[in-house]
Amino acid sequence: MSESRLEVFLARIYVDQTAREKFLADPRGEATRAGLAAHEIDDVVNIDRDGLELFAHSLEHKRANKHGHPKN
Amino acid sequence: MAVGAEAVAVVVEGEMNVDRFGLGWRPRLAAGILANLDRIDIVEVIADDYFRAPRHERRALQTLAAQTPVTLHGVSLGLASAVPVQTRRLDDMARLCAAVAPESWSEHLAFVRGGGIEIGHLAAPPRTEATIEGALANLARAKEIVGVAPHVENVATLIDPPGSDRDEAAWLSAIIRNSESKLLLDLHNLHANAINFNFNPCVFLAKIPVERIATIHLAGGKWIGRNGAQRLLDDHLHDVPDPVYELLEEVAARAPQTLTVIIERDGKFPAIESLLAQLDRARQAVSRGRARALKQQVAA
Numbered sequence: 414m415s416e417s418r419l420e421v422f423l424a425r426i427y428v429d430q431t432a433r434e435k436f437l438a439d440p441r442g443e444a445t446r447a448g449l450a451a452h453e454i455d456d457v458v459n460i461d462r463d464g465l466e467l468f469a470h471s472l473e474h475k476r477a478n479k480h481g482h483p484k485n
Numbered sequence: 486m487a488v489g490a491e492a493v494a495v496v497v498e499g500e501m502n503v504d505r506f507g508l509g510w511r512p513r514l515a516a517g518i519l520a521n522l523d524r525i526d527i528v529e530v531i532a533d534d535y536f537r538a539p540r541h542e543r544r545a546l547q548t549l550a551a552q553t554p555v556t557l558h559g560v561s562l563g564l565a566s567a568v569p570v571q572t573r574r575l576d577d578m579a580r581l582c583a584a585v586a587p588e589s590w591s592e593h594l595a596f597v598r599g600g601g602i603e604i605g606h607l608a609a610p611p612r613t614e615a616t617i618e619g620a621l622a623n624l625a626r627a628k629e630i631v632g633v634a635p636h637v638e639n640v641a642t643l644i645d646p647p648g649s650d651r652d653e654a655a656w657l658s659a660i661i662r663n664s665e666s667k668l669l670l671d672l673h674n675l676h677a678n679a680i681n682f683n684f685n686p687c688v689f690l691a692k693i694p695v696e697r698i699a700t701i702h703l704a705g706g707k708w709i710g711r712n713g714a715q716r717l718l719d720d721h722l723h724d725v726p727d728p729v730y731e732l733l734e735e736v737a738a739r740a741p742q743t744l745t746v747i748i749e750r751d752g753k754f755p756a757i758e759s760l761l762a763q764l765d766r767a768r769q770a771v772s773r774g775r776a777r778a779l780k781q782q783v784a785a
Contacts, residue, residue, distance in 0.1 A: 422599075
């Protein structure tokens with residue numbers, strides 16, 4: 414198995430606010446530059462934006478509060 | 486280096502003749518748990534807390550395991566990934582299992598890192614053939630190194646995982662049916678996902694191999710987000726809500742095997758009596774489910 418480009422891409426936009434803002438401003442361009450496959454680009458262009466923002470916010474909150482384990 | 490066979494003999498599946506009910510071990514709950522072991526059948530310990538723990542803390546865990554059934558719960562392996570799980574992380578789990586001899590161990594079907602970035606949370610992976618194959622390969626390596634396959638847990642997600650080509654039930658079922666792992670079904674995760682992504686949790690239960698459920702997690706959460714786009718966050722900081730008890734009854738009605746039910750609480754700790762009362766509600770829910778199944782058997 415090779416490193417999944419999609420997983421790496423998702424990890425970045427979940428955690429890195431700058432990467433996330435760049436992605437939301439130009440989803441197709443950022444996904445293309447990340448080297449995702451064509452079907453993956455289509456998928457991330459149609460990403461669940463509300464969910465992305467909420468998940469990213471919950472991660473920031475967790476880090477800010479040093480909130481124990483990475484559990485759900 | 487893999488720890489290997491010496492860990493194999495010490496992780497033994499407990500004999501489970503009756504349904505059992507327990508709590509997640511947290512330092513703030515320790516005194517309450519130890520004072521009420523007559524009402525707590527099993528404790529679940531976060532394994533990662535002990536990988537680098539001082540010797541006296543490991544000894545305390547061994548003492549606990551000698552007093553009451555213990556299961557170890559991992560949170561950082563990242564088993565559900567197209568990327569192989571790191572051997573050193575599996576070695577950590579193998580060493581802890583060898584030291585503690587838990588009756589079982591478990592991990593999440595999540596990815597937690599990518600490209601050197603630690604997400605710091607359990608992320609639902611794209612639900613694809615690639616992540617199924619990755620998870621199956623990782624589970625096989627986990628069994629090889631630790632000696633026993635982990636029970637695997639469904640995760641809650643606030644985001645519909647991008648890149649998915651199937652629903653959660655189909656993805657989860659493929660992993661369970663093609664691995665040796667039993668299912669740790671987190672009912673608050675199921676409840677939250679069902680609300681957030683608008684599916685019927687009972688239909689989900691009808692699609693998955695309920696006969697492979699070994700353990701159930703119960704927890705609580707809260708609503709987050711702006712009006713019109715709110716979602717339910719599984720935060721383990723609130724009491725178990727009524728719909729989760731209803732799902733527990735449903736599982737008990739559908740799954741004839743004995744179940745281990747664990748309540749997880751990670752903060753805003755109530756008095757231990759409150760958690761024990763929630764365990765009692767769980768017992769009642771399972772009893773109702775068992776009674777329903779018996780009634781259906783008699784009627785058939």
